[in-house]
Amino acid sequence: MINVVSRLFAAVVLCALLVGCSISSDSKATESLPAQIVTAGQGLIAARRAPPPQTVVATRALLAKITEPVLQINPEAAGGSDFLRRAVSRRDSSTGRVEVWNSSVLAQVFLRNGVVVGTRGVGGDIIAADANMTILALRLRADRSGQRVYTISDGDATSTEYVFRCTVRSLGQENIIVAEQLFATTHMQENCIGGPSGDATIRNDYWVQPSNDVVRRSRQWVGPTTGYFELILLRD
Amino acid sequence: MIRKFGNAAAGAAVFxxxxxxxxxxxxxxxxGIFQTPQRPSLNFYGTTGLIDMPSAQMMPDGQVAVGVSNFGGTTRTTLTFQATPRIQASFRYSGIKDANFSAFDTYRDRSFDVRFLLNRESRYLPALTLGLQDFAGTGIYAGEFIAATKAFSNARIPGTVTTTVGLGWGRLGSSGSIGTPFGEDRPAFVAGDSGGELSIDQWFRGNAAPFAGVEWQINDKWGLKAEYSSDAYTLETANGSFDRKSRFNFGAEYQVSDGVRLGGYYLYGSEIGLNVQVQLNPxxxxxxxxxxxPQPYFIRPSRREDPQSYSTDWVKSEAEASVLVRDAIMPLLAAEGLTLIETRTTASTTEVRFSNERxxxxxxAVGRVARIMARLLPDSVETFRIVPVVNNLAQSAIxxxxxxxxxxxxSPDVVDASLAVTGFDSASPVLRGSARNExxxxxxxxxxxxxxxxxxxxPNEPIRIDAGVQLSLAYAPAPGWKVAGRLQHRLTxxxxxxxxxxxxxxxxVRTNARLYADNSDTSIRELYASRQWKAAPDIYTRVSAGYLERMFGGVSAEMLWKPVASRLALGVEANYVKQRSFDTYLGFQDYTIATGHASAYYEFNNGFTGQLDVGRYLAGDVGATVSLExxxxxxxxVGGFFTLTDVSSEDFGEGSFDKGISMTIPLxxxxxxxxxxxxSRTIRPIQRDGGARLSVPGRLYExxxxxxxxxxxxxxxxxxx
Incomplete structure (x- = not known):
């Protein structure tokens, strides 16, 4: 019995020594499988223990330095801020103008007239979504209700379609401050119910400038894995 | 005309x-807006149930559960799989300490269970399940039951109360019997029986006894259980493993995390028990x-707006244009972890053949290639043919x-809409006139x-482990050719x-594994040369020779017919092999055998794949293997397989025939x-010599x-x- 225990112990020690020291001709796979799992696990633990990163508040001085369109995103659950640059802006066959915003970390957010219709590289991404009803309500600043369909990645190469019944209402005029500048906006709120068992609720808030229909600031749902993003259009 | 990219990659953040x-x-x-699906708790047999008794509940479809329980000298480790919404299957390894009824100190046994949900729980009717426990083993846990379970929730009591009543036979009918409704002729358990065969003749025979229990899931974390057991534990109490003083069991369970649940119990009036339950869903x-x-691609101007951009002048000759495309696309594919193999272009159609290492x-990978092509290629190219290639086998043309x-x-329905307009063609075996990646x-x-x-x-040591260093080599001199080897040195x-x-x-042919392990620390696991190619658009071919696996070396040839859009595939494989010497260097023993199979593969509608192999096995026995995954x-x-050959169950030995389960998890x-x-892992309750197949590296189907x-x-x- 002791023999078995000592041998097992030796085996464990050996494995510990060998983990991570696998080498190969393929530089992409230098980390052995156990090492990859250990690294991923350590990252996960570190990410959970670390205090959430601080959200950045953009100032007018900062804004003066930029000359191109910039969208600030503050992920609620993960914390921190990122500043995205516009890669694409065009019209297609659906309602509104579609824009692709590139983040600094190889992630993207797709907006259609300011409404999130997709994400990439975030994890549990919105592959596609329709926003016709919402876009119309924001443009008219009038109450509207209808169905919204999200196709959301299951976290592998498959996706699931989630259907929500949504209502957009106007909550009246609100002045908001973005980069130390005051904007007169209409606060529009979208409440949705639906999802896998029909009882999940989501709530999106939009602050729309009546002068030009621009969604200056919003808080939108970006899927069950990521939760909510605050989106601030610093410069358009 | 081919677009150049400057710093198009996502730039650094603005500030x-x-x-x-x-x-x-x-x-x-x-x-947490999408709640976790219903997740019934497990019993001591690692299947949905109360404490020691089963319930009629099923897990969510596809769920995989592992249960480890211990009480009164008995440890059971169980893997349970919810194969379909109505069928649950389990494989169990159990040990009973100080078992004087067997030749070993600790009696160890493997058993399979299966359960069928007869009625889904509805507003008024309970769930109704029929179960067969240890239905093909040596029968120490053999028992059948029918159980009904109904959940209640009420505003006055927090949480959910689930009640179960059932009627058991065999082990589950051994205490508090109410008679023998389906006949008395049930043979007793015999330790050391070879087992393996379906014990149809004893199902639902002998004494039947009722059992019942209640589970109160107080909140998300805590649950309480109580049950009336119909298991007399005749064997264990006679053996002195524990004293059975009561028919009642009680327990409390705590949900540690989404997947892990722990329970502590007081069983049969004398024993403390523990149960660890792990559940996950693939x-x-x-x-x-x-x-x-990915980088977004450009949209071409309409032909009316800018006819000049659709000019085909860039194709002076197809060979030249193909080289142009190849040189431009190679680095872009490489950045996505893909390797260009070859490409051929005309003014309107480009075919890209690539391999995927990421x-x-x-x-x-197909999506990434399509985007790169849409970003890169001159506007006149309208048709993309995307061909994934695995080791010289062009799989299909998308x-x-x-x-x-x-x-x-x-588009809001991009997934379905793009699938509807995509074609899946056979890829030609060779792309003539292509520009190859040298x-x-x-x-x-x-x-x-x-x-x-x-x-x-x-039975003496349930888990044995070897560990050491391994060197793998693979040399590919030309498309489809491979010389590969694997050398292992055991350290402990x-x-x-x-x-x-x-x-x-x-x-x-297989039962000498110990001699192979014993004879040398250094072994050549494989060393072979192989060539594979497509003989026709739907026909794939492989020839291999050398030390094909640890125990056999020789020659092997295989041919597979698998059209791109067909659910059915057919294959044949023929091998002539000789048994390798125990030192697993280059020598051979005297035993030679011609072995081979004809195989049919089918992809069913609901995610199940079936495979039937008919032929001659390594020991010279003739028969068939059925696999379902x-x-x-x-x-x-997750799947299982069994092999029936012309070897009698006496000659086969313990287990009666070859069978097992397999599981693959993507990293x-x-x-x-x-x-x-x-x-990937294949687990056999026992490895014998009957129904053993040669393990050739690089079979074509997968x-x-x-x-x-x-x-x-x-x-x-x-x-x-």
């Missing part, structure tokens, strides 16, 4: 971003896959129209790393300590980052299938990831 999107995705939902990745966002799903890609990129061949791949090998279910381990000699009545779109697979399911690697229609369709949203 040095402070933080980003989650660097390590967490599987838990950020907002459809819910432990870490969601996160891959860098993504677990071919669909993701045909997309560029204007569809442009129109659909941000850097692909010859190639040498090698790796040195640790290895672990296991030997399970030895106890597999060779297994003292049980082969007692087989058949040629010892449930395959999840993300690459998880990116755990890691959340793309990798094509996966972990190589070919990942790029065929059925696999791509299941993962089609990966194209847009």
């Amino acid at each position: 040095g971003s402070v933080a980003l999107l989650p660097s390590y995705p967490v599987a838990q939902e950020a907002e 459809n819910r990745p432990a870490a969601p896959l996160r891959i860098p966002a 993504y677990g799903s071919t669909s993701i 045909v997309m129209r560029r204007s569809d890609l442009e129109a659909l990129e941000f 850097e692909v061949f010859p190639s040498l791949n090698w790796s040195i790393g640790p290895y672990l090998s296991q030997s399970l279910f030895d 381990g106890n597999i060779a300590d297994n003292a049980r000699p082969s007692t087989s009545a058949l040629p010892a 449930r395959e999840f779109d993300n690459g998880w697979r 990116n399911w755990f890691l959340g980052k793309p990798t094509p690697q996966s972990g 190589q070919v299938r990942s790029g065929h229609r059925e696999e791509l369709v299941g993962n089609w949203s990966g194209v847009w990831e």
